[in-house]
Amino acid sequence: MLSGILIFNQKGENLIFRAFRSDCRPRLADIFRIQVISNPQVRSPILTLGSTTFSHVKHENIYLVAVTKSNANAALVFEFLYRLVMLGKSYFGKLDEEAVKNNFVLIYELLDEILDFGYPQNTDPDTLKMYITTEGVKSAIANSPTDSSRITQQATGAISWRRSDIKYRKNEAFVDVIEDVNLLMSATGTVLRADVNGQIVMRAYLSGTPECKFGLNDRLLLDTGESSSNMNNPGGGNGLSTSKTTRAAAGSVTLEDCQFHQCVKLGRFDADRIISFVPPDGEFELMRYRATENVNLPFKVHPIVREIGTTKVEYSVAIKANYSSKLFATNVVIRIPTPLNTAKTTERTSQGRAKYEPEQNNIVWKIARFSGQSEYVLNAEATLTTMTHQKAWSRPPLSLSFSLLMFTSSGLLVRYLKVFEKNNYSSVKWVRYMTRAGSYEIRF
Amino acid sequence: MSSGGDAKLFARGKVAELRQELNSGGKKDKNYSAKKIALKKIVANMTMSNNDMVALFPDVIGCMNLPSLEIKKMCFLFLVNYSRMKPEVALKALPILVDDMTDNNPLVRALALRTISYVHVREFVEATFQPVKRLMQDNDPYVRKTAAFCVAKLYEHDKKMVENSDLIDRLNRMLKDENPTVVSSVLASLVDIWGRSESISLTIDYVSASKLVSILADCSEWCQTYILEALMAYVPQDSAEALLLAERIAPRLSHSNSAVVLTSCRVILYLMNYIAGEKHITSLCKKLSPPLVTLLSKPPEVQYLALRNAILILQKRPEVLRNDIRVFFCNYNDPIYVKVTKLELMFMLTTKENISVVLAELREYATEIDVHFVRKAVRAIGKLAIKIESAAKQCIETLLELVDAKIPYIVQEATVVIRNIFRKYPNQYESIISHVIRNIDDLDEPEAKAAVIWIIGQYADRIDNSDGLLQDYLATFHDETVEVQLALLTATVKLFIQRPTKGQQLVPQVLKWCTEETDDPDLRDRGYMYWRLLSTDPATAKQIVMGQKPPITAESEKLDPRTLEELCLNVGTLATVYLKPIHQVFRAARPRRLLPSPALQRSPVDDGTGNMLEYNPPTANMASASTSNSGLATIITTGDPVTPVYNGPPPSLPVAPGVNPGTTGPSNMNEAADAADAYFSGIGSQQMASMDLDGTGGGGAPQTQYVVTQNQQQVYQPQLAGGAATGELLLL
Numbered sequence A: 001m002l003s004g005i006l007i008f009n010q011k012g013e014n015l016i017f018r019a020f021r022s023d024c025r026p027r028l029a030d031i032f033r034i035q036v037i038s039n040p041q042v043r044s045p046i047l048t049l050g051s052t053t054f055s056h057v058k059h060e061n062i063y064l065v066a067v068t069k070s071n072a073n074a075a076l077v078f079e080f081l082y083r084l085v086m087l088g089k090s091y092f093g094k095l096d097e098e099a100v101k102n103n104f105v106l107i108y109e110l111l112d113e114i115l116d117f118g119y120p121q122n123t124d125p126d127t128l129k130m131y132i133t134t135e136g137v138k139s140a141i142a143n144s145p146t147d148s149s150r151i152t153q154q155a156t157g158a159i160s161w162r163r164s165d166i167k168y169r170k171n172e173a174f175v176d177v178i179e180d181v182n183l184l185m186s187a188t189g190t191v192l193r194a195d196v197n198g199q200i201v202m203r204a205y206l207s208g209t210p211e212c213k214f215g216l217n218d219r220l221l222l223d224t225g226e227s228s229s230n231m232n233n234p235g236g237g238n239g240l241s242t243s244k245t246t247r248a249a250a251g252s253v254t255l256e257d258c259q260f261h262q263c264v265k266l267g268r269f270d271a272d273r274i275i276s277f278v279p280p281d282g283e284f285e286l287m288r289y290r291a292t293e294n295v296n297l298p299f300k301v302h303p304i305v306r307e308i309g310t311t312k313v314e315y316s317v318a319i320k321a322n323y324s325s326k327l328f329a330t331n332v333v334i335r336i337p338t339p340l341n342t343a344k345t346t347e348r349t350s351q352g353r354a355k356y357e358p359e360q361n362n363i364v365w366k367i368a369r370f371s372g373q374s375e376y377v378l379n380a381e382a383t384l385t386t387m388t389h390q391k392a393w394s395r396p397p398l399s400l401s402f403s404l405l406m407f408t409s410s411g412l413l414v415r416y417l418k419v420f421e422k423n424n425y426s427s428v429k430w431v432r433y434m435t436r437a438g439s440y441e442i443r444f
Numbered sequence B: 001m002s003s004g005g006d007a008k009l010f011a012r013g014k015v016a017e018l019r020q021e022l023n024s025g026g027k028k029d030k031n032y033s034a035k036k037i038a039l040k041k042i043v044a045n046m047t048m049s050n051n052d053m054v055a056l057f058p059d060v061i062g063c064m065n066l067p068s069l070e071i072k073k074m075c076f077l078f079l080v081n082y083s084r085m086k087p088e089v090a091l092k093a094l095p096i097l098v099d100d101m102t103d104n105n106p107l108v109r110a111l112a113l114r115t116i117s118y119v120h121v122r123e124f125v126e127a128t129f130q131p132v133k134r135l136m137q138d139n140d141p142y143v144r145k146t147a148a149f150c151v152a153k154l155y156e157h158d159k160k161m162v163e164n165s166d167l168i169d170r171l172n173r174m175l176k177d178e179n180p181t182v183v184s185s186v187l188a189s190l191v192d193i194w195g196r197s198e199s200i201s202l203t204i205d206y207v208s209a210s211k212l213v214s215i216l217a218d219c220s221e222w223c224q225t226y227i228l229e230a231l232m233a234y235v236p237q238d239s240a241e242a243l244l245l246a247e248r249i250a251p252r253l254s255h256s257n258s259a260v261v262l263t264s265c266r267v268i269l270y271l272m273n274y275i276a277g278e279k280h281i282t283s284l285c286k287k288l289s290p291p292l293v294t295l296l297s298k299p300p301e302v303q304y305l306a307l308r309n310a311i312l313i314l315q316k317r318p319e320v321l322r323n324d325i326r327v328f329f330c331n332y333n334d335p336i337y338v339k340v341t342k343l344e345l346m347f348m349l350t351t352k353e354n355i356s357v358v359l360a361e362l363r364e365y366a367t368e369i370d371v372h373f374v375r376k377a378v379r380a381i382g383k384l385a386i387k388i389e390s391a392a393k394q395c396i397e398t399l400l401e402l403v404d405a406k407i408p409y410i411v412q413e414a415t416v417v418i419r420n421i422f423r424k425y426p427n428q429y430e431s432i433i434s435h436v437i438r439n440i441d442d443l444d445e446p447e448a449k450a451a452v453i454w455i456i457g458q459y460a461d462r463i464d465n466s467d468g469l470l471q472d473y474l475a476t477f478h479d480e481t482v483e484v485q486l487a488l489l490t491a492t493v494k495l496f497i498q499r500p501t502k503g504q505q506l507v508p509q510v511l512k513w514c515t516e517e518t519d520d521p522d523l524r525d526r527g528y529m530y531w532r533l534l535s536t537d538p539a540t541a542k543q544i545v546m547g548q549k550p551p552i553t554a555e556s557e558k559l560d561p562r563t564l565e566e567l568c569l570n571v572g573t574l575a576t577v578y579l580k581p582i583h584q585v586f587r588a589a590r591p592r593r594l595l596p597s598p599a600l601q602r603s604p605v606d607d608g609t610g611n612m613l614e615y616n617p618p619t620a621n622m623a624s625a626s627t628s629n630s631g632l633a634t635i636i637t638t639g640d641p642v643t644p645v646y647n648g649p650p651p652s653l654p655v656a657p658g659v660n661p662g663t664t665g666p667s668n669m670n671e672a673a674d675a676a677d678a679y680f681s682g683i684g685s686q687q688m689a690s691m692d693l694d695g696t697g698g699g700g701a702p703q704t705q706y707v708v709t710q711n712q713q714q715v716y717q718p719q720l721a722g723g724a725a726t727g728e729l730l731l732l
Helices: A027-039 A074-090 A097-102 A104-114 A138-143 A147-154 A266-272 B017-025 B033-047 B051-063 B069-082 B087-100 B106-118 B122-135 B142-156 B159-164 B166-178 B181-194 B208-219 B221-231 B241-254 B258-272 B278-295 B300-317 B336-349 B354-365 B371-387 B389-404 B407-424 B431-436 B448-457 B464-475 B481-498 B506-516 B521-535 B538-545 B561-568 B619-625 B630-642 B666-681 B684-694 B716-722 B726-730
Strands: A002-009 A014-019 A048-049 A053-061 A061-070 A172-185 A192-204 A211-216 A256-261 A275-279 A284-290 A299-308 A312-321 A328-337 A342-349 A351-357 A360-370 A375-384 A397-405 A416-420 A429-442
Touching: A002 A027, A002 A074, A002 A097, A014 A027, A014 A097, A014 A104, A014 B033, A027 A053, A027 A061, A053 A074, A074 A097, A074 A104, A074 B221, A074 B258, A097 A104, A104 B033, A104 B069, A104 B106, A147 B142, A172 A416, A172 B087, A192 B448, A211 B069, A211 B561, A256 B241, A256 B278, A266 A275, A266 B241, A275 A284, A275 A360, A275 A429, A284 B278, A299 A328, A299 A397, A299 A429, A299 B684, A312 A328, A312 A416, A312 B506, A351 A375, A351 B300, A360 A375, A360 B241, A416 A429, A416 B142, A416 B159, A416 B389, A429 B354, B017 B033, B017 B221, B033 B726, B051 B069, B051 B087, B069 B087, B087 B106, B087 B630, B106 B122, B106 B142, B122 B142, B122 B159, B122 B166, B142 B166, B142 B181, B159 B166, B159 B521, B166 B181, B166 B506, B181 B221, B221 B241, B221 B258, B221 B448, B241 B278, B258 B278, B258 B300, B258 B561, B300 B336, B300 B561, B336 B354, B336 B371, B354 B389, B354 B464, B371 B389, B371 B407, B371 B619, B389 B407, B389 B431, B407 B448, B448 B464, B448 B481, B464 B481, B464 B506, B481 B521, B481 B538, B506 B521, B521 B538, B521 B684
Parallel strands: A172 A429
Antiparallel strands: A002 A014, A002 A061, A048 A053, A053 A061, A172 A192, A192 A284, A211 A275, A211 A416, A256 A284, A299 A312, A312 A375, A328 A360, A328 A397, A342 A375, A351 A360, A397 A429
16 A cells, blocks of 8 residues: 655755654655656656655645555555645635645645554544644544544544534525536537536535435336447447437436445445435535436537638637527636747637637637527637648647536436435425536547 | 745855754743644754754654644654654654554544654554554554554565564454455555565455455545555456455446556456356446546546556456547647557557548547657658558558658658658559658658668669669768668668669678678678578579568557456556556566456467467567567567578578468568568668667666656657667656
């Protein structure tokens, strides 16, 4: 397992060095600095030198590095590094060089707690915050063994993510269904790929130990055994041929796959598709899902881009909102790539503002509010400088970002959220839906 | 939550000043804030490897017993860090730690135990033995799980001492603990010890395995991973038991932690080896697929890992990834390592049915900015032509379109793959020769030059000015790399054989250069070989040089069954990123094999992969060769014995048509012929050179650098061309 955790800033200065095994020598910091930070050739997050492996993630302006010897569980290593980032955010608001320097002692304290001999231990922020705090006030527990026992029970218990003594005057739960819709459209206008990565985030302010049940309009296909493919099934050979029914029964959604927060009883879901759990207090991500069928694309983009000789590119980009006219999207941004040798641009839009951003090689067209069913057009022209070496333009795809409330691309709906608690209190539940652009790319 | 403002303390300090600060404050400083600040500065200097700090050891120990947990923790950190440099000073801290292990606060007991077992000093290790036995039975689960890990730590410090004690037995008994977190910690500790011990074996019977699966749901995500890893030590004796366990583990595939997901995949794939019945296998395979794809919405590093494992699993259980190939299409902003791996998967998943979509996609990639990626896309198109015969024409058309864009590196890459297409489909696509040759002046890389020279030589009789083209290259013969020189030699001989009048002036000149004016042994040897051949028996020479050779295949990237089996037992680990035999990358890793049992479905190594005509892996040499680009890599090993045979009849050159393959067995025959073929086309030595740089040769340095490029299509790495650059890296 992990031999050490190192944190560096972009200059390669070592901000944190914590060894968990004697094979993690101080000079490894120099090796990482030389081999990865100051080596522009490095393109992989994993580097093995001799028997030592450095696995790193970059976050904000720091490198978080795990040192391992031998053949470690790489998934665990990266999950842990990302958990460290999450913990940092939870403790300091964000985890960057400044935050690390401002809290380096606390980070050492955390590392000592969440790793033992390089094995990740309990990393639930709620539990950790019971005894590792930024103010250093709570260290008074050293004198109070009973408090400590409560903490240790919590840290090793079956529901390590929740304290038992939570009380609210008003019991409320907020559910946010957030979908990232991904689109890859070819230059000829065919949809190469369209899918939805959804997440359901919950903010639970519920007293006691509530048992929640959560229902979606998930079409319970008790696995009839088909894979999701609709184009690529050789069929022959093993009798696996596809005959997936595409019955788009109104009001239900096929979830390709789901992943749940630690608190969800997976056995239960596997057996009868019931999502049942005791929630952590406050905000957490209850589940993630993926849907690939009947994806509703909120925007249809039709770009016409013509290269006139080697001196000019003409654009005409039409974008239409495909959702109900009662809804509106906000912060719609369309990024239209321009060639690297663009000298200047002119833009005309029927709505919103367009601006050339030379450092990104983009024309950025922003529409603050985009009502359903409306359609807008941008006409633009980029004038190019002549270059001695004429190189073909790589034409990166046009991309979109937006957010659209009360709409789910997959059609997913929350049918119910039930809360059972021994005190039988009543609780108020709220649901909100939002669809955002994930990677929404249109080639031209 | 307020953010600490410690950044100003993160600065280099002097020992004397810090000592003074540490001892300042006195009685007025009730909360010891002066001491805390001083200690923080010391910790910062420790991080900056300011080893002068070690001089403060006695002062730090002096603070260890102050009634502040925050101070204590900083002192402990200092102790763990510096105890090895000053063991005699560190000893003064020992009584404090021993005392803390009897504190009535469980957090303090655990902290002391955790700390004392980090200290690699004999007295500390010895002093841990008795207390840990007591703390293994502590009434607090948090202390017990700390004690469980402590045994593995002690084992790292001193194997013998642990093996001579009853600690491992005691640890074993803790598996009966009522707390799931403790049980999983015990398992993690046992597996850790097992990984570093020759004498200890770890086996789990069905009842225990079943119990472990039942507590999965009550554990944290990390503990679930430890339990799953330990389950690999269970050897099913019965198909039904294996199936039941696999089905009970399957719900874990929906966990949001990818370590749980991939480790579950590992266990399920492992159990599948012991499960009878196609139906069950199919249904389990279907469960594995969606979670793997879902990991593609995770951060890029996890995506990368999932993709590398998909490559692996696809070879073992092709039915797992019967997905829409389009989920593996690259996003424009994917990091390069993700893109390249997706490309590889796309290549593997391409069939007759989806080739059009894939080609359109690859064409798109070929216009991107990253040169390395573009080259791989072009290479993939060429390899698809070789893999899927019915689509060859379509692939060639795509390649020619790309060539017409006249981007130098695309032209070069395309030239190389077109050469391979000619080798695969002799006499079928000659009509495009003129198209390829049109760009001859754009080629400046040795591999591409060698490729086009091979084409000129092979089709000398169909290219009008073949002699002229060769002559252009021969003009700079002495400046070319050996790879190109070898290609030129062969091509000139081929020209002479096919069009003697045109070649008769060139051949003597080239042979003279190769035999008299070069230092390179291969070039000389081959020159002499041709010379003899041509001068003794031109008819045989023609038969040998222009004879039919077995076509090349594209399936050569499959792992050999033994490596595949081993890697499948390690799904989700670092080795799956490299996709190499594990002991090559991680020498210390304990080998894993499928253990026999009545339920084992097939003998470990006879996997259904078939089609492994490239190599017979077990020899050491071969194993290392297989790390490179397979088909070509074998040349190095089989090519060797071929080279020195130049003055007798060529016994090991079975390339002449009409040799009955049955005599040597098809695999050897093909292998040798392939080798000879490629050898003569002049790429052997280049391959050798790049092999050397890639790692196994290493130039004396025992360390090996692996980056990411294993089991991929042949890579052009400009940084490797220099050689010295990588060499330097290895020295560090």
